[in-house]
Amino acid sequence: MSIFRKFIKYYKPYRALFYFDMFCALIVSAIDVAFPQILNFLVKGLFPQGTQIILKSLPWIAAALLGMELVRYGCQYYITSWGHIMGAKMESDMRQDLFDHLQRLSFSYYDKNNTxxxxxxxxxxxxxxxxLAHHGPENILISLLKIFGSFALMMLINVPMTLIxxxxxxxxxxxxxxxxxxxxxxxxxxxKKIAGVNSRVQDSLVGIRVVKSFGNEELEQEKFSESNLxxxxxxxxxxxxxGSYRAGASFFEGLLFLTVLVSGGLFIARGTLAPTDLAVYALYINIIINPIDILIEFTEQFQKGYSGFRRFVEVVETQSEIVDRPGAVDLKDVKGSIEYRNVSFSYDTANNVLENINIKIDAGKTVALVGPSGGGKTTLCSLLPRFxxxxxxSVTIDGHDIRDVTLKSLRKAIGIVQQDVYMFAGTIKENIAYGKPDATDEEIMEAAKNANIHDFIVSLDKGYDTYVGERGARLSGGQKQRIAIARVFLKNPRILILDEATSALDNESERHIQKSLVTLSKGRTTLVIAHRLSTIRNADEIIVIGDDGIEESGTHQELIEKNGIYAKYYNMQFEGLDTAMQ
Incomplete structure (x- = not known):
């Protein structure tokens, strides 16, 4: 009943459509059920009265029957057209609700579920x-009215036979x-199985370049074949x-005709049933069988729709782990001072990725996080926008615990350029404007110039209207990285997170982008994650994070003079051993 109530609420915006659809279904059922009774009346009441009365009455009977059929036509048209439109509107509402909820769910949900x-x-x-939303109610109403209506009218003819x-x-x-x-x-x-097929297709097609680069087409075919089978x-x-259900239902339909013939023959032999009444019974059996067939079809439809709605409800009732606290306020007039106070974090309850981390970053300062992969650098930065x-x-910005401010205002204050750059299907202009959807063309071009990508864009045939392809397939890694940086220029946040922001660039592009990032960082608090230590020499503070947390911190010069872990990594890189930091 809980699932049923949740389903019913989607009818509420379209109550007028639904009620009239049911009214039309009622009219169609009444006309269908009435026809055998009309025939019975004509055979017993009108036709025995002679030729003159029959001929005089036929035009009126024909007009009345034609009127009934025209009404039936109008009702059937409404059921088929507007009934389906109502179902489509409900489907659209559910899809919007589901998509909206997926947008609200936290990263942890996507870590556990497949696209x-x-x-x-x-x-x-x-x-x-x-x-189901469209056909379900009307099919049930029409079918039940025809079945119960037919039995009620058959009771007027012969009660024992009807009971049989x-x-x-x-x-x-x-x-x-x-x-x-x-x-x-x-x-x-x-x-569940078709979702597995979709999952396998999506996984393989999105990674098609990796598949082909390793020549693993046959492996993907085998994995898909397993899900498909x-x-x-x-x-x-x-x-x-x-098959067993439909065959059984068909058997019972035949049994109804058999029952009419055998029991009807017995009642006629006893003189308790007129032969003409047997013909009316045969008509009613046809009327009963049709809604039974509809209900059989509806059974499959119901099971598909019900199981689909249950899966839908499971998602929309999944609670996001990251939500605004009651009474959360907007983060305003952001200066950009950040503090991590005794921060611990784990993706599961077993092992902490971070343990008692304490970092204080003054507003406008640039802090670089370095260390081996898996040390928690990206995780530390992901905690700041509450991913x-x-x-x-706790983590605070300007003294405010970030859990006490609204997510929207928090994330508006933070700009992120990640190592894995994502491009949306669309134009270059649309991708840059993602940083500020209402930006003017002039603002977009200025952001592109700051990111050192403007000259490349205008050299293209369609300029800023050039289509980037799925996931930016028509752009190089460095071009995608610079477009991502242009997004952040356009967003103009007070706090920056640069997660390997120049990792995909060649040396020449990196040099230009580093200048742009220095300009962007002025007056803003910046967290930089870097493996290439040459890019962070000018940071106000460098923090080395390892498996045991913060291992050392200081400026570049201080850490070199300390001759500790940072100095070791720095010297190894300049000896060409870049893999030490991977």
Whole structure:
């Protein structure tokens, strides 16, 4: 019932459409059920009265029946068109809710879940849900009205015979319920298996360049084949159950006709049923069988839609680990002083990545974090915009615990250039403008000039309107990096995080970008993660982070004179042993 209530709420914005759709379904059902009774009345009441009365009445009867059919046509048109539109609107609302919720979920959710499975929930699951939303209520209403209406009207003809037919129908209902229980589990498994297929496709296609560079097309084909065959096995199971269900339902439909003929023959022989009434019963059996067929189709539709909606609910009810605290305030007039106080953090409860870290950074200063990979440098920076929350201690900006300020204002104050640059499908201009969606063309070009990418852009045939390709496939690593830096120039934040910001650049580009970053860093608090130590010599403070936390800190000159870990790494790099820092 909880799932049902959650489903019902999506009808609320479209109540008028829904109620009129149900009204039309009621009219269609009433007209269909009434036809055998009209025929029964004509055969018993009108036709025996003679030629003159029949001929005089036929035009009026034809007009009335034509009017009924025109009304039926209008109702059926509304059900098919606007009923589907209502379902599509609900599907759109659910998809928006799901996408909005995915945007709110924290990094930890994406660490644990696959993009392909999320795509499956956004597309195929929601399509089945929309079909259920439209067809479900009207199919149930039409079918139940036809079945119960037919039995009620048949009771007026012959009660014992109708009760016999009703008993066969009840057995059929019990059979359907039992089969439904088995189908529910199978269709849920279908959902999981097709999500696995989507996940495998997404993973392989996004990494197609890596696949081809290693010549591992056959390996990917084998992995896809495994997922594909698992889905096939699940589908085979569902079709075997559906086959037995439909065959059983068809058997019961035939049994209804058999019951009409045999019991009808007995009642006619006893003189308790007129032969003309048997024909009316046959018509009602046809009317009953049609909604039974619809309900059988609906059973498969319901199971698909229900299992899809359950998966939908599982996601939208997943609570984000990173949310605004009650009473959180906007971070205003940011100066940029940062302090890590006894900070500890772990991705799981077993091992801490960071343990009792204490760092104080004055506003406007540049601090570089160096050390071997896995020491926690990127994690330390990820705590500042609350991509993850500390498991111990606190992080403050201008004395405010970042958990007490709104996420939007916090992240607005921080600009990040990561080592792994992501380009959105679209133009160069759109990608730069991501740093400030309402930016003018002049502002975008100024940001590009500051990032030393303007001259390259204008040399292209379409300039700033050049399409970058999926994930920026048509750009080099250095070009993508400079566009990412232009985004941050455009955003103009008070705090910068540069996570290997120049790692993808050649020496010439790096030299120009370093000048741009120096300009950008002026008056702003900057955290720099670097393996190439030559890029951070001018930092106000260099902090060496290793497996045991902060191992040493100071300026470049101080650490060189100390002749400790930093000096060792620095000297090794200039001896050509760059791998020491990897």
């Amino acid at each position: 392909g499975e999320m795509m499956s929930k956004l597309v195929s699951d929601l399509f089945d849900i929309s079909e 037919l009703l008993s066969v129908t009840l057995v059929m209902i019990v059979f359907s319920i039992e089969k439904n229980k088995k189908m529910r589990a199978v269709f849920m498994d279908n959902r 698992q889905f096939l096995d699940s589908k085979e199971s569902s079709y075997l159950i559906m 993850y929350d500390v498991t111990g201690g």
